[in-house]
Amino acid sequence: MQRDLNLSGSSRLPRPRGPRRALWSRGRHGSGRQPPGLMVRVTAIGVLAGVALVLIVLQYQVRGLEADATAHLYNLVTPTAAASNSPVIWFGPKTPEGFGLMITPDCSSALLIAPLCGLGMVLIRPHHPPVRRAAKAIAAAAAVMVVGNLVRIGVIALVIRVDGIGAGYQISQLVLGSLISVVCIALSLALLIVILRAVT
Numbered sequence: 001m002q003r004d005l006n007l008s009g010s011s012r013l014p015r016p017r018g019p020r021r022a023l024w025s026r027g028r029h030g031s032g033r034q035p036p037g038l039m040v041r042v043t044a045i046g047v048l049a050g051v052a053l054v055l056i057v058l059q060y061q062v063r064g065l066e067a068d069a070t071a072h073l074y075n076l077v078t079p080t081a082a083a084s085n086s087p088v089i090w091f092g093p094k095t096p097e098g099f100g101l102m103i104t105p106d107c108s109s110a111l112l113i114a115p116l117c118g119l120g121m122v123l124i125r126p127h128h129p130p131v132r133r134a135a136k137a138i139a140a141a142a143a144v145m146v147v148g149n150l151v152r153i154g155v156i157a158l159v160i161r162v163d164g165i166g167a168g169y170q171i172s173q174l175v176l177g178s179l180i181s182v183v184c185i186a187l188s189l190a191l192l193i194v195i196l197r198a199v200t
Contacts (some may be wrong), residue, residue, distance in 0.1 A: 044131050045121045048138075052117035055110040062110045063087035063103045070103075070153055091157045099165055101157060107177075112145045112185065123196070137195035141188035148184025152177045 055062055064087045071082035071089050081093045083100070087108075092098035105111060120138040124131055159172035 040131050041124050044124050044135065048117040048120045048124070052114045055114045055117075059105055059108065059110055060087070063105070063108045066108060066110075066149075067103050070150060073150065074154060074157075089153065089157075091161070097161070099157075099160060101153065101160075103153075107149075107153075109146045109149045112149070112188075113142050116142055116145070116188075119192075133196060133198070137192045140195060141192040144188040144191060145184055148180060148187070152180040152184075155180060 064082075067087040067089050068082040071080045074080040074089075074091070079092055079095070081090045082088070083090065087103040088100045089103070090098060090100045116138060120134060123134045123137075155176050156169070156172040159176065160168040162168060163171065
């Protein structure tokens, strides 16, 4: 008996079933490569880890840049200058009423942003919110913290100018400054949650 194999027709070989089917699918679609989404998450985690490491290791240089940026911003409304060799902001430089505020490690935005990067690395794990949404949430929360720290420095300087370097500094630093920091942290975390829960 002669069998006719239709090589030019549209018939296909049957797919194997069971374990052989899994091997057949793997051979057809690739050799077990990682999905692109996983590589994006790993890259994002590496970037956040690098940013946190820079903020911690180069914290003195970061505080100097923060003082310089703050001085340029407040110089738009009142005479302000940054020291050239230390993270100090001078309000009313070259005047008898002038005073300087040093941005210490405890008062720097880096102290708040570094833990936020650690939180971001947890959020970007597999089976968690999309990387783009998590990145937007982290960036928005960091922006709130930076703006809040700028406001805190301005409030401290204003109270010192009104009440003097003694009582004014104690009230503004220990009471008002701490209150502003707590409010900004709460707002940044609330904004983080809202963005992560947003439906796209």
